[in-house]
Amino acid sequence: MISLSRKSRPHPDAALLKRIGQTVRARLDADPAAYRLPVEGLEIYGVSNFLSEAECQRLIATIDDVARPSLTYDGNRSGGRTSYSGDVDPWDPFTLMLQRRIDDLVGLDPDTGETIQGQRYTPGQEFCPHFDHFNPAQPFWDREMGRGGQRSWTAMAYLNTVEEGGSTDFPKVDLSIPPQRGALLVWNNMAVDGTPNPNSLHAGRPVVKGTKYVLTKWYRTRAWG
Structure with a gap:
C-alpha cells in the first residue's frame, strides 16, 4: 500500500515515463482484444x-500455497489491507x-516487470484506496530509484x-469493475505527461460472499531489482 501523501517534489524520469505511456497506449489501442x-x-x-x-484454477491453487497476511509497502500489517498475498515462483x-x-x-521490456503477486480476499477483506506508484517524498523513494524506479503500468x-462484492474501484473517475473470471485490467499509473496520476487511486472493495482471487504485475521505469 502506497501512502496517499502528496507532498510536492519534482518527479524524475517524467520524460521517460511519458514515452513508456505512449508505447503501451499505441500497443493496446492497436490490439482488437483490448478495450479502453x-x-x-x-x-x-x-x-x-x-x-x-484451467489457467485460473491453477493460479488459484498456487496462490493458496503462497498466501500470507498481506503487508503494506513499508512491511507492516495494516487495517487498510486485510487480504492474503504472496509472490509466485518466477x-x-x-x-x-x-x-x-x-x-x-x-509491449514492455520483460526486465522492467516485477514478480507476479497473487492475492486472496475472503468475506470482509479489502484493500483500501491507495496508489501503485511511488511518491518521491516517501522515505523509501531513493531505494526504489535504485531498483527500477517508478511503477509505470499495472x-x-x-x-x-465473486458471488458478491470485491469490485476494483477508481473513485476519482467513478469507475467500479466487478470480478470477472479470466479478465485482465491494465492501467497507467502516470498521467500522459509522465507524472503520477492522482486519478489512478484505486481500492479493492470488501468481499461480501465468496472468495476473490487476483494476480498483479507491476512494471517499473527501468530494469527491476
Whole structure:
C-alpha cells in the first residue's frame, strides 16, 4: 500500500515515463482484444478471457500455497489491507509463460516487470484506496530509484467471479469493475505527461460472499531489482 501523501517534489524520469505511456497506449489501442474503458483522466484497458478457466484454477491453487497476511509497502500489517498475498515462483515454466503473455500484450521490456503477486480476499477483506506508484517524498523513494524506479503500468487479472462484492474501484473517475473470471485490467499509473496520476487511486472493495482471487504485475521505469 502506497501512502496517499502528496507532498510536492519534482518527479524524475517524467520524460521517460511519458514515452513508456505512449508505447503501451499505441500497443493496446492497436490490439482488437483490448478495450479502453471510456473514462476521463485515466488510461485503463480491459481484456476479456485473457486467462482460461484451467489457467485460473491453477493460479488459484498456487496462490493458496503462497498466501500470507498481506503487508503494506513499508512491511507492516495494516487495517487498510486485510487480504492474503504472496509472490509466485518466477522461474516456474507456467509462470514464465504467463509473464511473457502479459509482457507481449503491453509491449514492455520483460526486465522492467516485477514478480507476479497473487492475492486472496475472503468475506470482509479489502484493500483500501491507495496508489501503485511511488511518491518521491516517501522515505523509501531513493531505494526504489535504485531498483527500477517508478511503477509505470499495472496489470491485474481476476481469477474468479465473486458471488458478491470485491469490485476494483477508481473513485476519482467513478469507475467500479466487478470480478470477472479470466479478465485482465491494465492501467497507467502516470498521467500522459509522465507524472503520477492522482486519478489512478484505486481500492479493492470488501468481499461480501465468496472468495476473490487476483494476480498483479507491476512494471517499473527501468530494469527491476
